[in-house]
Amino acid sequence: MVDINWEELGFSYIKTPLRYLSYWKDGEWDEGVLTEDNQLHISEGSPAIHYGQQCFEGLKAYRCKDGSINLFRVDQNAKRINTSARRLMMPEIPEEKFIEAVKQVVLANHEYVPPYGSGGTLYLRPLLIGVGDSIGVSPAKEYIFTCFCMPVGPYFKGGMKPTNFIVSDYDRAAPVGTGAVKVGGNYASSLLPGSEAKERSYSDCIYLDPQTHTKIEEVGSANFFGITKDMKFITPISPSILPSITKYSLLYLAKERLGLEAIEGDVKLSELDQFSEAGACGTAAVISPIGGIQFDDTFHVFYSEEEVGPITQKLYAELTGIQFGDVEAPEGWITNLSINK
Numbered sequence: 552m553v554d555i556n557w558e559e560l561g562f563s564y565i566k567t568p569l570r571y572l573s574y575w576k577d578g579e580w581d582e583g584v585l586t587e588d589n590q591l592h593i594s595e596g597s598p599a600i601h602y603g604q605q606c607f608e609g610l611k612a613y614r615c616k617d618g619s620i621n622l623f624r625v626d627q628n629a630k631r632i633n634t635s636a637r638r639l640m641m642p643e644i645p646e647e648k649f650i651e652a653v654k655q656v657v658l659a660n661h662e663y664v665p666p667y668g669s670g671g672t673l674y675l676r677p678l679l680i681g682v683g684d685s686i687g688v689s690p691a692k693e694y695i696f697t698c699f700c701m702p703v704g705p706y707f708k709g710g711m712k713p714t715n716f717i718v719s720d721y722d723r724a725a726p727v728g729t730g731a732v733k734v735g736g737n738y739a740s741s742l743l744p745g746s747e748a749k750e751r752s753y754s755d756c757i758y759l760d761p762q763t764h765t766k767i768e769e770v771g772s773a774n775f776f777g778i779t780k781d782m783k784f785i786t787p788i789s790p791s792i793l794p795s796i797t798k799y800s801l802l803y804l805a806k807e808r809l810g811l812e813a814i815e816g817d818v819k820l821s822e823l824d825q826f827s828e829a830g831a832c833g834t835a836a837v838i839s840p841i842g843g844i845q846f847d848d849t850f851h852v853f854y855s856e857e858e859v860g861p862i863t864q865k866l867y868a869e870l871t872g873i874q875f876g877d878v879e880a881p882e883g884w885i886t887n888l889s890i891n892k
């Protein structure tokens with residue numbers, strides 16, 4: 552057994568034994584291998600490191616009660632990385648290759664999937680980068696697709712305890728920019744606003760729509776959702792937010808399992824009073840309840856700064872129940888891997 556204190560995990564890099572690595576050159580992907588080497592050896596001219604020609608994904612593997620391992624909606628990550636790849640003129644990764652890479656990495660590092668009930672999961676980070684000798688602002692001629700993994704705990708310190716956020720004056724993305732794809736540049740531009748928010752003891756910042764600065768778009772590296780007093784689940788609609796797989800899953804579960812009206816719509820700062828609960832959702836964030844939001848001189852509390860609201864709690868139980876294999880999943884959401892020791 553590996554020596555990790557599973558209950559104490561946060562969200563930080565831990566080197567695990569094996570990662571997947573595949574090269575694209577002359578119009579095709581090679582077979583791909585699992586390797587122990589966690590260093591990438593790339594040309595100093597690589598477009599990924601000069602012009603940000605890179606994109607990535609994030610998904611998790613979950614240990615079930617019977618010891619097997621679940622992947623959650625891996626097909627959706629396979630599709631989204633290709634949407635990102637097309638936007639940055641990178642070659643697509645065949646969906647089967649992406650899913651096979653993820654499965655290989657999970658199985659090769661299965662001892663690092665935290666035990667059922669520990670609260671931990673195995674986070675997978677698929678990454679596509681433009682490499683090779685280059686310097687002009689043009690697409691790379693060679694690419695690396697890699698996928699590595701690490702055991703993680705809660706992303707926001709509070710986990711399922713509410714934490715507070717502050718509305719940022721900075722924009723994360725432009726109206727017709729790259730906000731809807733998972734590319735590194737979006738995260739580089741979020742470092743300063745994120746760190747300013749944390750310096751002021753907020754969990755992270757909230758980004759508004761870049762065009763009018765009146766509507767909530769993202770909660771740091773997660774989507775926003777709110778529950779209205781009349782039982783609607785609302786999550787922002789915008790061409791510059793990341794189409795979160797967790798958010799679409801929650802829209803479905805809110806409607807089909809909790810009987811709420813579930814909508815993608817505008818979340819205006821001036822209309823926060825309509826919400827009785829709010830949260831951040833995403834693969835890393837799972838569901839993280841939002842206690843309050845600071846903007847200008849106002850601090851708006853949703854349900855409570857200490858307690859999780861009942862609908863947020865139910866959504867969390869349904870989502871994580873499905874992910875860990877305790878609650879029946881909608882068709883196609885779960886890929887179950889069994890381990891042959």
Ligand code: PLP
Pocket residue numbers: 609769771772773774792793794795796797798832833834835
């Ligand atoms: N929004 C941003 C900016 C993110 O980085 C993420 C994380 O992936 C999300 C939302 C949530 O997306 P998902 O639920 O697919 O992980």
Ligand code: COI
Pocket residue numbers: 608609610738772773833834835836
């Ligand atoms: C995720 O939720 O998978 C993310 O990518 C968010 C963050 C860690 C960048």
